[in-house]
Amino acid sequence: MKELHLLGVFALLSILAIGGGTAVLPEMKSLTVGTEQWLTDAQFRDIYAIGQLAPGPNMLMVIVIGYHVAGLSGALIAFAAFFLPACAIAIATSRVWDHFEGSPWRLAIQRGMAPIVIGLMLAGTLAIARTAIVGEKSQICLAFAAVVFIAIYFGKKINPAILILAAGVAGCLLLQ
Amino acid sequence: MDQIQNPKSKIPNERISLREIFLTFLVIGATSFGGGVVAYLRAALVTKKGWLDDEGFLAALEISQALPGLNATNMSVIVGDRLRGLPGAAAGFLGMTLPGALIVFTLGFFYAAHSGDPLINSALKGVGAASVGLLLAVTLQIGHKQLEERLDVALVALTLLLVSFLHVPLLYVLLTVGPLAVFLYRPRPPSKQPPADLPAPSSKLP
Incomplete structure (x- = not known):
């Protein structure tokens, strides 16, 4: 039963994930924390943070949500449901895409969707901020976010992984 | 199945083994951190392996982003599919996701067993706060072009308002704002394009 819900929720998220993982974060939070009540706000933030500690596609956090809900089978179901539908659509589209080469509508779709994707990514950022920059130490959290933002946005050659790991260590020292 | 030859690819004729596809994406999947996967993909697929030229890479990226x-995963299946069909797509996908998935699963298992530990909680709080800064930086780097034109800014703001403040389900947002935005950027009659079914020239004009 829970497995079926996981399948439904993550397959839906997979198909809606236009603009990538960040763009679908608000909907993922609203479904997993709100509608289904699988997680609390703090758990959602923790699981998102766990996802940031691993390399590769940045939405592998769905594995942890699945595991939290229904154990090992839940982890596998969430992973497959979140990634495979989008992959199938990508393969199918890639095979026919060249037929639309030069179509003015292809350009219109790209042009029109670009700002929506940015809006969704900002919404995703805000969804994480609302779980991560809270509590009595929220000002320290805000400082963490500001330092990382400045370092990544203005200092082009910094590896984000180093900053993320440093933030984990700094969190142990400052956020307990 | 050994004779699969994708007609639209500009890939060298020698067959690339599934093992090589898997290993190439495994390296990308194991080393790319923090949303910067495009740079890793380009370095591996265009510069190092030469499986795609820049134009082919951008075309694949265009599809990945529009869908x-x-x-990361869309590119792995599109490139895998172009090189070796569905088995290639599977090899690319598994390579791309396996290292991160194993690490995330291990960490998630550990988290579930120690979820009350204050040290772990505070470390994750730090990581969560830092990722807000990372997300914002990546979003603005991708979106700085969109934030220059007024119509784009309006669409960005409308999307953000609907999702973050009015909590409209994403499906409805995509089904309303999507067509609206495409309509606003619809092809205009004066700038007529050549028919779409002309054979594409081998080198596109810039």
Whole structure:
């Protein structure tokens, strides 16, 4: 039963994930924390943070949500449901895409969707901020976010992984 | 199945083994951190392996971005599919996701067993706060072009308002704002394009 819900929720998220993982974060939070009540706000933030500690596609956090809900089978179901539908659509589209080469509508779709994707990514950022920059130490959290933002946005050659790991260590020292 | 030859690819004729596809994406999947996967993909697929030229890479990236799903996994299946069909797509996908999935699963298992530990909680709080800064930086780097034109800014703001403040389900947002935005950027009659079914020239004009 829970497995079926996981399948439904993550397959839906997979198909809606236009603009990538960040763009679908608000909907993922609203479904997993709100509608289904699988997680609390703090758990959602923790699981998102766990996802940031691993390399590769940045939405592998769905594995942890699945595991939290229904154990090992839940982890596998969430992973497959979140990634495979989008992959199938990508393969199918890639095979026919060249037929639309030069179509003015292809350009219109790209042009029109670009700002929506940015809006969704900002919404995703805000969804994480609302779980991560809270509590009595929220000002320290805000400082963490500001330092990382400045370092990544203005200092082009910094590896984000180093900053993320440093933030984990700094969190142990400052956020307990 | 050994004779699969994708007609639209500009890939060298020698067959690339599934093992090589898997290993190439495994390296990308194991080393790319923090949303910067496009740079890793380009370095591996265009510069190092030469499986795609820049034009082919951008075309694949264009598809990845226009469709649902993550760039990293969409690219892995599109490139895998172009090299070796569905088995190639599977090899690319598994390589791309396996290292991160194993690490995330291990960490998630550990988290579930120690979820009350204050040290772990505070470390994750730090990581969560830092990722807000990372997300914002990546979003603005991708979106700085969109934030220069007024119509784009309006669409960005409308999307943000609907999702973050009015909590409209994403499906409805995509089904309303999507067509609206495409309509606003619809092809205009004066700038007529050549028919779409002309054979594409081998080198596109810039």
